[in-house]
Amino acid sequence: LAPWIPVVGLEIHAQISSNSKLFSGSQVQFAAPPNSLVSFFDASLPGTLPVLNRRCVEAAVMTGLALNCSINKKSLFDRKHYFYADLPAGYQITQQRVPIAVNGSLSYSLCIDNKMSQMVTKTVRIKQIQLEQDSGKSLHDDSRCQTLVDLNRAGVGLMEVVMEPDMCCGEEAAAAVRELQLILQTLGSSQAVMAEGQLRVDANVSVHHPGEPYGVRTEVKNINSIRFLAKAVDYEIQRQIEELENGGTILNETRAFDSKLGCTVPMRDKEGKQDYRFMPEPNLPPLILYDAKSLPANMNHQQVINIDWIHERLPDLPSVKREKLVEQYGILPEHSFTLLNEDGLAEFFESVVKQTQMKPKRVIGWILNDVLSYLKQHSLTVKESPVSSFVLADLLNLLEKKEISSTAAKQVLAELWKGEGKTPLDIVKEQKLELLQDQKELEQICQAVIDGHENEVIMMVLG
Amino acid sequence: QKVSVEVLDHLEHLALVDFRDSEGVERLQKAIQFADQLHEVNTDGVEPMDSVLEDRWCLYLREDDVTEGNCTKQLLENAREKVEEYFVAPPGNIPLPKLEEREAFLQGS
Numbered sequence: 155l156a157p158w159i160p161v162v163g164l165e166i167h168a169q170i171s172s173n174s175k176l177f178s179g180s181q182v183q184f185a186a187p188p189n190s191l192v193s194f195f196d197a198s199l200p201g202t203l204p205v206l207n208r209r210c211v212e213a214a215v216m217t218g219l220a221l222n223c224s225i226n227k228k229s230l231f232d233r234k235h236y237f238y239a240d241l242p243a244g245y246q247i248t249q250q251r252v253p254i255a256v257n258g259s260l261s262y263s264l265c266i267d268n269k270m271s272q273m274v275t276k277t278v279r280i281k282q283i284q285l286e287q288d289s290g291k292s293l294h295d296d297s298r299c300q301t302l303v304d305l306n307r308a309g310v311g312l313m314e315v316v317m318e319p320d321m322c323c324g325e326e327a328a329a330a331v332r333e334l335q336l337i338l339q340t341l342g343s344s345q346a347v348m349a350e351g352q353l354r355v356d357a358n359v360s361v362h363h364p365g366e367p368y369g370v371r372t373e374v375k376n377i378n379s380i381r382f383l384a385k386a387v388d389y390e391i392q393r394q395i396e397e398l399e400n401g402g403t404i405l406n407e408t409r410a411f412d413s414k415l416g417c418t419v420p421m422r423d424k425e426g427k428q429d430y431r432f433m434p435e436p437n438l439p440p441l442i443l444y445d446a447k448s449l450p451a452n453m454n455h456q457q458v459i460n461i462d463w464i465h466e467r468l469p470d471l472p473s474v475k476r477e478k479l480v481e482q483y484g485i486l487p488e489h490s491f492t493l494l495n496e497d498g499l500a501e502f503f504e505s506v507v508k509q510t511q512m513k514p515k516r517v518i519g520w521i522l523n524d525v526l527s528y529l530k531q532h533s534l535t536v537k538e539s540p541v542s543s544f545v546l547a548d549l550l551n552l553l554e555k556k557e558i559s560s561t562a563a564k565q566v567l568a569e570l571w572k573g574e575g576k577t578p579l580d581i582v583k584e585q586k587l588e589l590l591q592d593q594k595e596l597e598q599i600c601q602a603v604i605d606g607h608e609n610e611v612i613m614m615v616l617g
Numbered sequence: 618q619k620v621s622v623e624v625l626d627h628l629e630h631l632a633l634v635d636f637r638d639s640e641g642v643e644r645l646q647k648a649i650q651f652a653d654q655l656h657e658v659n660t661d662g663v664e665p666m667d668s669v670l671e672d673r674w675c676l677y678l679r680e681d682d683v684t685e686g687n688c689t690k691q692l693l694e695n696a697r698e699k700v701e702e703y704f705v706a707p708p709g710n711i712p713l714p715k716l717e718e719r720e721a722f723l724q725g726s
Contacts, residue, residue: 172681179684188702193685197692209681213711237633239706271674294708429631434667440678457678605677606677 156363158321160391161371162317162327163358166334167312168344169288169351169355170213176287177204177247184350186581188304191253196309199240203437210311210458212253213343214285215443215464217313218255220337220471221280225461227443229254236428239303240290248314249481253284254441260317260405261473263491264325273488275385278330279318290314296406307351313344320367322356323391324384332380336472339556353537355383360392361398369394369404374418376410386411390418475500483507483514498536499526502543509547512554520550524567540573548579562587620646630713 172182180193195202218225230252258280266272290308292301321327335353336343338389343440360371372389377383389411390460409418444450446462470478476490477498485493493500500592503521508515525546529539549570553563566581580587590596604611625636625645636642689702698705 174679174683174685179682180686181678181683187689189689189704190702191686192692193687194688194692195685201694206676208678209676236629237710239704292706293703295709300700301706301708301709302700304703304708412725431628439668441676458677458678465699487637518659579652 158391158395158398159364160322161319161360161362161368161395162321162387162391163371164315164317164321164327164331165356165358166317166331167288167345167354168315168338169269169341170311170313170597171174171345172207172209172213174207174209175309176207176285178209178307179205182310183306186306186353188302189306191201191306192308196305196322197242204247206436206441207311208440209242210455211313211441211443211459212464213341214313215459215461216341216468217315217338217343218258218283219461219468220341220541221255221258221260221283221315223255223258223280224429225255225282225443226252226253227445227448229285229441229443231433231438231441233435234430234432236430238289238292239301240292240305240308242290242305242308245286246289247435247438248286250283251434252421254443255283258283260330260334260337262326262329263486264329267429275489276326276329278320278323278326280316281316283316284314286312286314287372296500304380306415306581313600319360324387327355327357327387328384330381331383332495333472335380340469340475347441355373357383357387357390359387359394360404361394361401363392366413369398370406372404372406372418373408374411375408375421376412378413383415385413385416388420389416393418401584441445441493483518485514485518489518489522489593496526496529496536502536502539505543506547506550510546510554511552514548517550520546524564539549541567541570545570545578552578556589556591558589562589620649674693 159362174180174197175182175193178193178612180187180196181191183191193202215395216226231247232250234248234250235245237244241528250316259277260280261275261277263273266274281539288310290303290306292303294301304344317330319329331353335346335348338346338353344352349355355377355378357374358371359374360369362369372394377386378385390409397404405420408421410421411418439494443459443461445460449458449460472494474488474615475496479485479490479493480487483503493503499521502525503514504519506521510517525539525541528534529536534540546567549563549566552558552566553560562582565585565587566578569576569581569585570578576584590599620642623640629635636645684723693699693702693704
């Protein structure tokens, strides 16, 4: 049987981290009383107009720069029309013709065969990033045959990041999204918490034989976590392969991922292809961005966005942070991945290193094996750790000075997890874990053992 | 060139416009004819213009402050039906009847 090449592309919507919405001054907040964060514009009342939020533009520029995109100095807004109860205007303001950023790339790493020691770097092309409005939320009440609509989310700024179909499986898709999530969180342009709907991912999946044109693709929605993303993509690839090998065809449809069943099911009843009737948004002139060269002389600073100014102030991206950790502390690349993958862990590690004489290469083992595993077992974040970096450093110093053994240190740590406020030294004294350094005392103990077991000693001497 | 029945149906679905009778369709035909005059101008190599403001800055940028919202009561005043501060809508889009099912469609056209 001829091999199949799966092709996976992603459309990611990241909610912009801002105080107010993209085109109005109502607040952006998760879980507020229904329809309390809605302005007249958000509710699409007649006579209201969109006013662009500067912070949202800056967030999109930062993200574009971090993803190596070309920033379009002139971008345009358009209307995308469709009818749905949570879209009060009957259209979404988006950037279809000329988005704010194009042609970027994202590098991410994968472990080969689940072995952390063998990591490979892959790249996915970023087609574009566009600014657009989020829609409201529909709560379906099937028992009363109605839909309840909350417009709190309507109008919140989104960055849609379109990734080209350069990925080939669930693992790659998951790794790419994870890296994007870390980048967004580092930039602060989005908090990117999938569970709160701040990061939504749709996957486009198709399969084909080598040398043949791409197959019909399906769109998979309703993916609520990075783990489910990998599952959904892999399931869909398998489903398509099986369907085609059984002589069937793939429909160009939208499917939803059912996390309970672990499969994808057909979603929308699409009466033919949707015609969104894109048209320029007549109420918004082009968005003009500047750089150091093109900066206009006499203009209100508040009205000017300077791409170079933003570029200079970008924080270290995760990939740079990892390199620095490896270089500065001599730890392995895979260690740096784990450190950055857990919120606050890298800072915890660095804090311990500062407070102890133990070499970072030894400290990392304690962080990754002992601290992290405990936190994971008890579903705690680094911030919630009962053992602070100060306390851990204290313990490691005892070990480093050879006042206790490695085994004893683990015992002390186990006790420290109880968070009873005892210092490592307290516990060492309590449990009498001090290493004996006095030569004479050691000799006395050994002699006592020998004296107490005369027969065994004779047996040993005789061989 | 007449607008086909399929195109009319498609337009009615997209825009929820009801062309109702042959007079409405005729008006549509005339409107298309009028707009088609634009094709008489040769625009080869000319960038489409969608703003007379061109490259001059004038898209106002607002500061990221919370200045609106908190008017739930006012917003819900317009709602015909509400449930505990939610707007109420039908369970999904109510589809227009299919082309074959509409007897009154284009009567006399």
